[in-house]
Amino acid sequence: MFSFFKKKPKDVPVETQEPAFEEKVPEAMPEAAAQKSSWLDRIRGEAPAAPAEPQGEIFAAPPPPAEQKQSWLNRLKAGLSKTSSNLTTLFVGAKIDDDLYEELESALLMADAGVEATQILLNALKKKVKDEKLTESEQVKNALRTLLIDMLKPLQKPMVLGRHQPLVMMIAGVNGAGKTTTIGKLARHLQSYEQSVLLAAGDTFRAAAREQLAIWGQRNNVTVIAQESGDPAAVAFDAVQSAKARGTNVVMIDTAGRLPTQLHLMEELKKVKRVIGKGMESAPHELLLVIDGNTGQNALAQVKAFDDALQLTGLIVTKLDGTAKGGVLAAIARARPIPVYFIGIGEKIEDLQPFNAEEFVDALLS
Template sequence: MFSFFKRKKTEAEQAAVEQSAPEAAPSAAPEPAPAPAPASSQAPEQPSLLRRWFGANGQAEAPQAAPEAELFPETAERPTTEAERKTSWMARLKAGLAKTSNNLSLLFVGARIDEDLYEELEAALLMSDAGMDATQYLLDNLRRKVKEDKLLDPAAVKNALKELMIDLLRTLEKPLELGRHEPLVMMIAGVNGAGKTTSIGKLARHMQTYEQSVLLAAGDTFRAAAREQLMVWGQRNNVTVISQASGDPAAVAFDAVQSGKARGMDVVMVDTAGRLPTQLHLMEELKKIKRVIGKGMEGAPHEVLLVIDGNTGQNALAQVKAFDDALQLTGLIITKLDGTAKGGVLAAIARTRPVPVYFIGVGEKLEDLQPFKAEEFVEALLG
């Protein structure tokens, strides 16, 4: 932490100031100088970073955030209490998943518990992008549960499906743990248009509410204006951005890690160029960036996150597989669940490649990116 003090003027400087100052009115008595604040001999206490949790288990630990209206004017009217924020978040999440929710919920209205219901459920789950594996898993277990518990009421069958889906998605529920390393180095990947750079900006602001100092690296030197977009988020959050006008992205990442270590930062986030998993030469470049980050700090990157557009359906599962094979992903961020996203792809991920989902997003505002919680998600999906 830096402290800035006023330098005391020399006698010569003071005399020069008095000569250049306008002559005071005879009747005006000089005001007494304010008493200097007592100097503190003790440095301000720093928050402990040991085992700080950020995510599903960390909400209660979050300190009071600074007012966000100055940085994000669009959030000036956001709900003020925790209950209001939760209600607002659930309303937006339900609205984003409304299409799938309606398709599934309507099946249980006045339904008979027979083979026709299971066939309709199968079609609805497949339409929600759950995939064949997850759909078959849910239906097999639902049949078993209906038989064992002798369920005859459609509402009870619906609740049984909700419980099964929560249990399935809970394998993806994991908080992002801060304070394990100094700095914690995070590498962010994703295809173009997934909302990667915007998610980085939101994450930086969220981490600041947990008293984390953040440094960003503009490693996306491939896409036009990507560096400028990250610089805007850096200005909004008052965060330094390490960048080069036209440089090797691995070099930018290395410089950022070194700078983060030298400055004693808590978190360093490295943006990377968006690319399709079929672009093998670009995927090799991602591997190179990861290797170079490791040379800058042993064991880094500590988190390798993939940002996925929730509207891409089963293609999202293919992205998870490809990027996980190349980079060994530690977490996912699912964005844009406020559009035509169907939501079932999370079930497919849970069954096929259960990489933890750290955050989900339903819009452009800061509060539209929240930690993933299986129970909340299924409640929005099935009502």
Template structure:
């Protein structure tokens, strides 16, 4: 099973004074390129099988791409609106200036942005020259490589478990799918034996608290909330409660707002400052600050990333609703102008429609 996040194991608990601690067993090395997650958060399972030897680990890793086949198929289907205008450029028979002009127009229409489009086309021309390509079909493959290389800086796993609790603050405008994304993350964290506490710091909208409560009930997790209370106070209480109750993760939902609503952006800054004050151990709370953006909004999503990053210092993105847009090229614009890591992308409403971001998978699906 492909994990949604990468986890650093917690330090082992000290043995009682009268007992002689047994030497720690060596763990198998983490395979390159894989989000290694085996019995996270130190939880023990009854009659758990021992970790496989390296040969079995290699076999398990080799089988992993097959497990993501269904996801890649859904991603291709979801990106069809974005990719169709780009792929039609390669139906001709010649590699000439007209092809590059059509490709430039298609990338701009996909909201890749002027800067990213210029960089991609310059890189593509170099690749075509070096490969001595003569057919448009070959140029298509080289463009996949160019897009994958451009997006690779955005590919980074979300680390959970380095601190206890790991505090994750989640922001986003109304309608981007913020609370739903929090629910999906909660489901996967809980499925991997992580104890989760939800903080309903969106106190302005009763529906947000109710929606978060539904996800909490589905996943059997606790929620800290106050009707009409101060959002920063709810976040502060949640961190203290998470620490006192030994929770692994505290997810803080915040009120949806537009970057132009300066008074509400100030409220976000206040929540972040309050979380820092709750960090009595000095571990760097909040450990993650995520922004959920709607892929349908194209270049406006880039503006949101810049505004929220300037205000609260983003550490990662969740890009939703890529299945309903022709503007999926905005990830290229983000990579060039504000390369905040993309932890997850979504192409639907189902639980399995939110997955970790992989640059090459995305590039291949885009032009698939």
């Protein structure tokens, strides 16, 4: 059905679609002097100054409409409502005593915050209550909010564009985490930043994965490099070479989903990474792991295993729109504080947004 799947990788033309976003910034030209711009104050691209303007000017994409932002926050709160309900009810008319702390400990553990993060939060909260002589339950709740934000803040870092030409991203994750869909959404976000994108279907063993990526390529008017079968590393290598020849800004390489316990498959990921490096020195520049926000402490185990194998540079947390508890980010912040570039709460393009610690904690405690 698709013309993508030849024995040799082949560039695939796709149909032009109407852009989903209107926010635009000046076209990025990484070979010129880089200048930072801010998108929603978190995702940054680098673009040269206009010819008649001095270097160093900041180009900011217009913020989303207020109603769109509020809709996003409301859906994030709805996605984390299970944890929010368990935490916020503790402070309704509560007495500040050991019983409250015990109930809070149970609530944090049930939210997948993990033993270490939970104990650190409780010890810090007790100290804060004592030092500041807090006597009202609402004051204690606000203190917990401050501590949670401080714990998650190290995860709030921007993805910087334009550092390399092309910028090569390798995306990993287990089957079912939403990896391929996330790649499609991220491609559209990058396009709204005037970045040209090329996709590589590195999951050569699953026809469904290649077809899904091809569909996203058509939606976004993005070329997809694919092979019906063969070596994933070869597909990744060809994609990087094609992007270099075309002058493409960003290459995103999908990889086969696998469990971190499947050691032979993890070795294959390492091979893909090595081959990409042969195709372009210093690449891949971003090694991203997509994790399902519903998997609890298993998500932390995935982060540790993939980080040990690949040295991850960023995370994308998906599916925070159902039974997700959200506390696992606290566990990740303590065990492996790898930047969380994006969080996802649904299937729409706009449902993938930059992670903001304060917004996330407010959703947990609202």
